[in-house]
Amino acid sequence: MKKNNILLLVILVLNILVSCSKKNNNNPSPNNSTPVTNNGQVTTLAGNGNKGISNGSGTQSSFNFPTDIVSDILGNIYVADQGNHVIRKISPDGIVSIFAGSGSSGYADGTSQNASFNSPQGLTIDASGNLYVADTGNNRIRKISTTGIVTTIAGSGNSGSANGVGISAEFSFPGGITIDNSGNIYVTDMDNDLIRKITPNGTTTTFAGSGQPGSSNGAGTLASFYMPSDIAIGSDDYLYVVDAGNNLIRKISPNGLVTTFAGNGNVGSTDGIGINSSFNAPNGITIDGTGNILIGDTGNNLIRKITSSGTVSTLAGTGAIGSFNGSLISTSFYHPAGITIDQSGNIYIADYGNHLIRKIIQ
DSSP states (O other), rough: OOOOHHHHHHHTTOHHHHHOOOOOOOSSOGGGOOOOSSSSSSEEEOOOSBOOOOOEEEOOOBBBSEEEEEOOOTEEEEEEGGTTTTTEEETTEEEEEEOOOOOOSBBBBGGGGGGGGSSSOOEEEEESOOOEEEEGTTEEEEEETTTOOOEEEEEESSSSSEEEGGGGOOOOEEEEEEEOTOEEEEEEEEETTEEEEEOOEEEEEEEESSSSOOOOEEEEEGGGOOEEEEEEEEEEEEEEEEEGGTTTEEEEOTTOOOEEEEOOOBOOOEEGGGGGBBSSSHHHHHOOTTTTTEEEEEGGTTTEOOOOTOEEEEEEOSSSBOOOOEETOOOSSEEEEEEOOTSOOOEEEEEETTEEEEEEEO
């Protein structure tokens, strides 16, 4: 297996951060959300800041390295609570519960807490409210129905890159996941340095990437990635990939042409246009209704914003490690990872290092 040392850290969600620093939302209809502005206040939605698996209201609850986060049209928030091996649910009134998973590392399909996961990292949600999970440690893609029934839709559990139908396919540490309006699922297959596609009938293919680490642009398998960690789809059906190992944000056209959308490949926090900007181990992505992209810039402890034309700015965070709430320019994070936006334009962040769920109220 390649990149063994990094991949041990992936399972703890320090995957790219630790190796580089010396982490969709992927709502199926991003055009329904309010555009992101640079005005707002950062608050703590849930979590007491200590590692744990307590349920309860708001800050009476606890998490263990939350990595990704999505919202549904009813205002519920779902969190991949990776260190606890569960998927958590936060109701609109702030009550935290376990939606699926036993709390122990394992692999089992079943209903709600009778199912088990192994370090789940990525989440997305379809138009009907079904969740899809990149079950990273199990090398599988799982589905959770609205009633909490967990099934496996792709992946044998073996580490590999074989294409095929259902459980005959193979993944190696799948990370980010998103779904389009036709029901096609796209997965960042991190250890394979690939972007995979799963059709509604369960057929897995390689959509982009050569399988060798690199940063080459090109069509389909002529392109290369290095530990891509998350993925989102825009209203124009273009995919946007957090290419964490390369410190880049990549763009993939519907026909598979890969280009670099933002980042110069160097570790940094420079704002600017396109490749004049820089990131540090980014590890989360979501898109608002007008095409603005939000990035959990994990290694920089920042939330970054990229306009549809490619202009990168810092939306929130001082860059210092902390959990201070307040204005966008005064707040602090500790390795923010997954990020999502709700129908009203509020932003939610899986603040991994703080074991918190943060909210930006616009």
